[in-house]
Amino acid sequence: MPEFHVVAGETVREVLSGKRSEVLDIVREAYRTHEAGRSVNPDSYFLRFPEKPDSRIIALPAYLGDDVQLAGIKWIASFPRNTASGRPRASAVLVLNDYETGYPVACLEAANISAARTAASAALAARTLRPTGFDGTRIAVVGGGVIARNISDYLEAAGCAPESYVVHDLHKESGEALVGHLRGTHGRTASFTPDLADALEAETVVFATTALEPYVSTRFRPGQLVLNVSLRDLTPETVLAADNILDDVDHCLKANTSPHLAEQLTGSRDFVTGTLAGVLNGEVTLTGERPVIFSPFGLGVLDLAVGAYVLEQARAEGSAITVPNFFGETSRW
Incomplete structure (x- = not known):
């Protein structure tokens, strides 16, 4: 026994x-x-x-x-x-x-x-989906909670070292706490912004919020990487204007996630580029002509x-x- x-x-x-x-x-x-x-x-x-x-x-x-x-x-x-x-x-x-x-x-x-595997998944995606690295770039973190803190720790462990971080949160104290963590624990240049639009300009944008429905309609530009960890921040139109990498297609396209809303809008899964494992295995190739959104449902x-x-x-x-x-x-x- x-x-x-x-x-x-x-x-x-x-x-x-x-x-x-x-x-x-x-x-x-x-x-x-x-x-x-x-x-x-x-x-x-x-x-x-x-x-x-x-x-x-x-x-x-x-x-x-x-x-x-x-x-x-x-x-x-x-x-x-x-x-x-x-x-x-x-x-x-x-x-x-x-x-x-x-x-x-x-x-x-x-x-x-759960926080560690979520953060490791995001950091693994960051390292894999931005093969040119993070030198001279900004990482924006939208949301200043436990998951955001863990993601920042794992980004550092994965060697995703940007020039600076910018943090946005509706609760300023939480955002400032994450800024302090980035500065004190990792020695990074970091600042808080109350302006979501400013955060969305960063080369890499991490969403780690508790949003229940989409509020971001911004179309990201080619070269930007979006880690859609909280899954419901982006409108379906924003999703459709990008290359989309998921952790598991069937799992991610349910429960009204942003990719699920995109499927409902189009009636198709053609907007899905592939899975992160597919990229890791060399079976999925990204052209760099569109922004890349990684949406992990969490397995x-x-x-x-x-x-x-x-x-x-x-x-x-x-x-x-x-x-x-x-x-x-x-x-x-």
């Missing part, structure tokens, strides 16, 4: 904080495994609340093969009103199951895992890949908590 472990949030943070390069590699390989069909990633399930239309709890079941060989599910809550009282918007747990027996083997605090297989790594490290360091007698019955008779 397998042991059951709990990995607390403090341990997750400690493991991940010094392992960003490793997490970037893990996310890249998870994308390739998924693209090759050696995974199972069903639709996410959204639990919504009539009296809280901005809030939801999402179930992301998945299985990842190759070196991981685990199934599992992330149960992540997104309650944007938490930020008004200084709490993070998202909280989550990740349950991992042994593939051979189906038995659960661990429960991990997963808000940090459960990424949570499994990063969660499996965290569990392995925590077990090796002795910081995973063993729960004795977790299973009520250990034999059939």
